[in-house]
Amino acid sequence: MTSQQDPLSPFAVPSLAILGGGPGGYEAAMVAASMGAEVTIVERAGLGGSAVLTDVVPSKTLIATAESMNRSVDSAELGVSFSGQDGDPKTIMRADLKLINERVLRLAKEQSTDIRNALEALGVRIVIGTGRLLDGRTIEVDRGETKEIVKADAVLISVGAHPRELATAQPDGERILNWTQLYDLDEMPEELIVVGSGVTGAEFASAFNGLGSRVTLISSREQVLPGEDSDAAAVLEHAFERRGLRVLSRSRAEAVERTENGVIVTLGDGSTVTGTHCLVCVGSIPNTKDIGLEAAGVELTSSGHIKVDGVSRTSAPNVYAAGDCTGVFALASVAAMQGRIAVAHMGGDGVRPLKLTQVSSNIFTSPEIASVGVSEADLASGKYQGDVVKLSLATNPRAKMRNVNEGFVKIIARKGSGTVIGGVVVGAGACELIFPIALAVTQKLHVDDVANTFTVYPSLSGSIAEAARRLHVHM
Numbered sequence: 001m002t003s004q005q006d007p008l009s010p011f012a013v014p015s016l017a018i019l020g021g022g023p024g025g026y027e028a029a030m031v032a033a034s035m036g037a038e039v040t041i042v043e044r045a046g047l048g049g050s051a052v053l054t055d056v057v058p059s060k061t062l063i064a065t066a067e068s069m070n071r072s073v074d075s076a077e078l079g080v081s082f083s084g085q086d087g088d089p090k091t092i093m094r095a096d097l098k099l100i101n102e103r104v105l106r107l108a109k110e111q112s113t114d115i116r117n118a119l120e121a122l123g124v125r126i127v128i129g130t131g132r133l134l135d136g137r138t139i140e141v142d143r144g145e146t147k148e149i150v151k152a153d154a155v156l157i158s159v160g161a162h163p164r165e166l167a168t169a170q171p172d173g174e175r176i177l178n179w180t181q182l183y184d185l186d187e188m189p190e191e192l193i194v195v196g197s198g199v200t201g202a203e204f205a206s207a208f209n210g211l212g213s214r215v216t217l218i219s220s221r222e223q224v225l226p227g228e229d230s231d232a233a234a235v236l237e238h239a240f241e242r243r244g245l246r247v248l249s250r251s252r253a254e255a256v257e258r259t260e261n262g263v264i265v266t267l268g269d270g271s272t273v274t275g276t277h278c279l280v281c282v283g284s285i286p287n288t289k290d291i292g293l294e295a296a297g298v299e300l301t302s303s304g305h306i307k308v309d310g311v312s313r314t315s316a317p318n319v320y321a322a323g324d325c326t327g328v329f330a331l332a333s334v335a336a337m338q339g340r341i342a343v344a345h346m347g348g349d350g351v352r353p354l355k356l357t358q359v360s361s362n363i364f365t366s367p368e369i370a371s372v373g374v375s376e377a378d379l380a381s382g383k384y385q386g387d388v389v390k391l392s393l394a395t396n397p398r399a400k401m402r403n404v405n406e407g408f409v410k411i412i413a414r415k416g417s418g419t420v421i422g423g424v425v426v427g428a429g430a431c432e433l434i435f436p437i438a439l440a441v442t443q444k445l446h447v448d449d450v451a452n453t454f455t456v457y458p459s460l461s462g463s464i465a466e467a468a469r470r471l472h473v474h475m
Helices: 023-034 049-053 056-078 097-121 199-211 230-242 332-346 376-380 397-401 430-442 447-451 462-469
Strands: 015-019 038-043 125-128 130-135 138-142 147-151 154-157 161-163 191-195 214-218 246-248 253-258 263-267 272-275 277-280 284-286 319-321 360-363 368-373 386-392 408-414 420-427
Touching (some): 023 049, 368 430, 376 408, 408 447, 420 462
Parallel strands (some): 038 125, 154 319, 191 214, 214 246
Antiparallel strands (some): 386 408, 408 420
């Protein structure tokens, strides 16, 4: 089999087998096929993996719906009113979870189909089944009634991860849920208890609060989003409080029990919290068990993740890995980059190792929280020397027009030189606003380069240029 288009350049590895069709796998397949390699993807569920089918695409679609309701609730300040019960939008708006979830799953399926069509157009062979490595160049695929052997000169493992469960809080898909089961619900949870205040827990707590559920978020830490920018976490907690979302900090869920009409969550101090549903978000486990990694000579970490270096190589010759199964960063963008880097390395193309200080990420709460590069915590630890400027979006004219009074722009520059090394954006559309800062970090731009670039007036990006101006280094 050959690619259906002319290769961009000679590929050093004639054939590539990919185990897992998530972002790491399908991005790698596209690049390798474009370079003339014979590519086979083995995927057990559907193209796009959990990122498209049960995680990123579904959750962010749900969150987009919640955000539309949040904007409507906050529209009174804009002079937009609702007729009905006292003009209170909360009393006349209702989210139909059945319709929302139908749309969520439809978009996920469409995205998966688009990915498959794009791969097939490049000549990639797709095998649906459960794959297992027999050695570093051979994958056995269980297709139900038949088995198939796939051999290749190189192998990329991109098998992802699945939700971690608590022994005392086993999901039943009805009242006690993990995040893959939310899209099977037909009715909005009246009282949702979310266990875990990391990124996933905070995102779903924010979304269901926006959709009309009464939400309680149980956090084992002092502040939500442990490990993230503390200023950003404080803004989010204030937004939660304003919207009636209850946060129980320094509380650990020990058990979740189903009752006749709901759930009871028992905390570490013996107290209990009751609700109609409980969503457990306590991390994930890599899908690396029983897939033949030992036979292939692939080493794992103590957490079960695949050990990789900066160019996605594992400990086994010609075996690479990408995505959540590597434990690098649980981000679809990182998985995709790892996959592309792996293909570049195995194909003899120019390659730059993955640099985690250049990774930009976004937390899709309301408001959103985006970050890139060096953090203030890194400065406090002495790892980096830097200067920080933080500008509240409350002073930004465009934000005022849109009734955005929460959030900020923060830029971190290397002390002395003025090179941009990090940044944080909190506010609506933070996932878009972080890009110019990420570009500055990646290209090692000076704060003056950012400050002297024209921005639209009025715009939220104007605050990025203003923050850079305030970091100007006098020469």
